[in-house]
Amino acid sequence: MADYDYDLFTIGAGSGGVRASRVSAAHGAKVAIAEEFRVGGTCVIRGCVPKKMLVYGAHFAEDLEDCQKFGWEIGDAKFDWIKLRDNVLADVDRLEGAYTDTLESHEVDIFKERARITGDHEITLESGKTVTAKHILIATGAHPRMPECQGADLAISSNDAFHLDELPKKIIIAGGGYIANEFAGIFNEFGTKVTIVNRGDQILRGYDESVRDRLLQISMTKGIQFRFNTVFEYIKECPDGGYFVKLSDCEEEHVDLVMFAVGRVPNTKDLGLDSVGVELGDNGEVKVDEFSKTNVDYIYAVGDVTDRVQLTPIAIREGQAFADSVFGDREPYAVDHGCIPSAVFSHPPIASVGMTEGEAKNTLGGVKVYQSDFRPMKNVLAGRNERSLFKMVCDAADDRIVGIHMIAPEAPEMMQAAAIAVKAGLTKADFDATTAIHPTMAEELVLMR
Numbered sequence: 001m002a003d004y005d006y007d008l009f010t011i012g013a014g015s016g017g018v019r020a021s022r023v024s025a026a027h028g029a030k031v032a033i034a035e036e037f038r039v040g041g042t043c044v045i046r047g048c049v050p051k052k053m054l055v056y057g058a059h060f061a062e063d064l065e066d067c068q069k070f071g072w073e074i075g076d077a078k079f080d081w082i083k084l085r086d087n088v089l090a091d092v093d094r095l096e097g098a099y100t101d102t103l104e105s106h107e108v109d110i111f112k113e114r115a116r117i118t119g120d121h122e123i124t125l126e127s128g129k130t131v132t133a134k135h136i137l138i139a140t141g142a143h144p145r146m147p148e149c150q151g152a153d154l155a156i157s158s159n160d161a162f163h164l165d166e167l168p169k170k171i172i173i174a175g176g177g178y179i180a181n182e183f184a185g186i187f188n189e190f191g192t193k194v195t196i197v198n199r200g201d202q203i204l205r206g207y208d209e210s211v212r213d214r215l216l217q218i219s220m221t222k223g224i225q226f227r228f229n230t231v232f233e234y235i236k237e238c239p240d241g242g243y244f245v246k247l248s249d250c251e252e253e254h255v256d257l258v259m260f261a262v263g264r265v266p267n268t269k270d271l272g273l274d275s276v277g278v279e280l281g282d283n284g285e286v287k288v289d290e291f292s293k294t295n296v297d298y299i300y301a302v303g304d305v306t307d308r309v310q311l312t313p314i315a316i317r318e319g320q321a322f323a324d325s326v327f328g329d330r331e332p333y334a335v336d337h338g339c340i341p342s343a344v345f346s347h348p349p350i351a352s353v354g355m356t357e358g359e360a361k362n363t364l365g366g367v368k369v370y371q372s373d374f375r376p377m378k379n380v381l382a383g384r385n386e387r388s389l390f391k392m393v394c395d396a397a398d399d400r401i402v403g404i405h406m407i408a409p410e411a412p413e414m415m416q417a418a419a420i421a422v423k424a425g426l427t428k429a430d431f432d433a434t435t436a437i438h439p440t441m442a443e444e445l446v447l448m449r
């Protein structure tokens with residue numbers, strides 16, 4: 001051990017890297033971490049956390065409309081983007097401080113600079129300092145993919161969306177996934193005219209068709225436009241401000257902003273991984289086994305850089321499992337990547353766990369599907385013509401629930417509890433045997449026919 005400066009050197013202080021470093025230190029390892037940008041990583045600095053705050057901020061637009069039917073009279077309601085933006089960014093600063101404190105309180109050395117592997121067990125920092133480590137963990141995350149079309153560099157990514165000096169009046173968002181739908185909802189609630197442009201003919205590939213269709217229908221009713229099977233030909237700067245955009249099947253049009261949300265690419269460039277022979281996959285991701293170990297015995301990788309499941313809670317679990325397995329007092333264990341619940345924070349949100357109806361039919365053969373298609377009580381009184389949908393997919397052979405899919409206000413909050421039941425292998429009969437909490441939306445989970 002004395003041969004190395006550190007037991008563990010982590011590159012990247014995002015969700016996975018921070019968890020792995022602090023738990024390894026708690027297990028008694030001497031740990032250092034390098035971060036070239038800000039401690040906290042994508043989720044905390046320019047992803048899930050500030051995005052969710054914007055979702056809350058945006059949703060007040062509907063609440064202010066709906067509250068009138070509940071007897072509230074609101075005078076001249078005004079929205080101040082700069083105020084929301086700066087409050088969100090201030091909270092991000094606070095969280096960065098909290099993450100830094102956690103590392104420091106575990107005596108993890110923090111290098112706020114870029115690090116590269118420059119030899120066996122050797123890392124060189126931007127400043128030129130070289131250190132050695134018995135184990136190296138790559139936790140560098142991913143960055144937004146920017147497609148190749150003329151003028152692509154004029155478009156923003158979700159990274160920039162948190163820092164805008166003003167809201168666009170008209171925006172085109174490329175992509176039909178998580179980020180496109182979440183930001184389409186946010187901008188639309190703030191009054192921006194939004195068009196989603198997708199290369200394929202569906203949004204949110206991988207989610208159950210019924211909830212995807214419902215989101216599409218609700219989004220269109222709210223005024224979001226969709227262009228499918230469409231690609232960008234060019235983006236040009238307009239001398240009077242904004243951009244001219246030419247899409248494959250349309251006339252050139254003028255918009256204030258173009259945002260790309262077409263997936264994320266693992267950050268493996270210029271890390272020196274080739275110098276020690278770490279194997280990469282087709283998307284540039286670090287290839288790892290179930291214990292997050294690369295083909296090089298002392299180098300591991302967790303989180304988005306491995307392109308397994310690009311979700312924060314998975315990166316955290318992988319970081320925890322790495323630390324416990326390598327430095328803990330127990331047998332190595334792998335993270336279970338099955339039955340992962342997820343959510344899209346659109347307006348309204350989608351939440352899902354397990355197999356879609358289509359997947360279940362292909363995998364299991366016989367399936368039973370139960371559905372509840374209802375208008376939430378709050379929407380009824382508010383006069384909001386927006387229906388929710390719950391779907392439960394069961395294995396016909398034994399009644400076991402293999403998937404639950406929802407689109408409803410607060411669906412992600414309800415799904416977290418429902419996912420425990422699906423993960424535990426409960427059956428439809430177990431749900432039926434549970435008394436409803438009335439009146440709630442969640443009671444539909446135990447009342448589905």
Ligand code: NDP
Pocket residue numbers: 147174175176177178179180182198199200202203204205261262263264309310311342343344345
């Ligand atoms: P997604 O993978 O969700 O969606 C990518 C979208 O872009 C798809 O519609 C895809 O189309 C399209 N696309 C992919 N490549 C190209 C290309 N070269 N040119 C044009 N279109 C393309 O990616 P996001 O960027 O929205 O999000 C990145 C990741 O971040 C997500 O996968 C998710 O793991 C994570 N995330 C999670 C959130 C959450 O948990 N709520 C929120 C935000 C992000 P097609 O369907 O045809 O492939």
